[in-house]
Amino acid sequence: MKKVLGSFLILAFQLSFAQSVRNVGSFNSLKVYNKLNITLIPSNENKVETETEDAEVETINKNGELKIKLSPAKILQGGTISVKVYYQKINDIQASQGSSITSTDEMETSMLSLTSNEGSKIDMNVDAEKLNVKTNSGGEVKISGKADNQDIVVNSGGKYYGKNAVSKNTSVTANAGGFAEVYVKDSVKATTRAGGIIDIYGDPDDRKVKNVIGGKINFK
Known part of the structure; x- marks a missing residue:
């Protein structure tokens, strides 16, 4: 005992x-x-x-x-x-040097900025009026929920998984092998450079697309 x-x-x-x-x-x-x-x-x-x-x-x-x-x-x-x-x-979150950030609950906010660098990962559920996302050097961001307006930039092999985040208006740019998937209901502006790939879901009526030095933009 x-x-x-x-x-x-x-x-x-x-x-x-x-x-x-x-x-x-x-x-x-x-x-x-x-x-x-x-x-x-x-x-x-x-x-x-x-x-x-x-x-x-x-x-x-x-x-x-x-x-x-x-x-x-x-x-x-x-x-x-x-x-x-x-x-x-x-309203501002940055993951660097291989770190990971997740959330237990939906984050409700008027504006949220997310940055993932150097192989880091961010995985969140959000309800935002404005969502800004930037990924660099293999960083990943995965979002579900809702973001009325999105501004997405993926660079150097970065990835954005946003098929499950419904937006009304989205601006998305994929550079240097970056990949992004977005769900847009109304208006999308998509630009690819140097092998970037963008997949667009939601069948938006207003579409502005631009390819510079390769890359693909796919409407799913």
């Missing part, structure tokens, strides 16, 4: 030591680095919860821009560390 109790106390101590919760103050912009896995959770307070030692993950809030990254000593451990970000309001 004593051995069981002792083992339980050791386990409880390890769990409490491994978890870290910190208040990060008000922010509306989030930038994530170093292959961290981020889960966004709507809340009435702004805080960050990690399942690792406090010193391993750095949080820096400067003028409402929250940066989350690994400490220099732990920079090679990305991909195995999960972080929960509790937020009140966000």
Whole structure:
């Protein structure tokens, strides 16, 4: 019995030591680095919860821009560390250096900007009046839900999966091997350059398309 109790106390101590919760103050912009896995959770307070030692993950809030990254000593451990970000309001999200960002709930906002760089991934459900998306260097963004107006730019092998995000009006550009799929009900302006590919769903009446140095625009 004593051995069981002792083992339980050791386990409880390890769990409490491994978890870290910190208040990060008000922010509306989030930038994530170093292959961290981020889960966004709507809340009435702004805080960050990690399942690792406090010193391993750095949080820096400067003028409402929250940066989350690994400490220099732990920079090679990305991909195995999960972080929960509790937020009140966000309108700008950027994932870099192979990080991933997902959300537990639909994000309702008037304007949202998403950027995915260097093989990072963003996967979210949104209800937005205006959605801006940019992907670079193999970054991916996957969106479901609704965005009345979209401005999408995919560069250098970046990808945008937006077939399940219904929009009224969309401007979409695919450059240098980038790929984008969009769902548009009313008006679309699509441009491809240097091998970009765009798939358009929804059969919009107003169509403006332009191919520069190759690329494909497909109406599905």
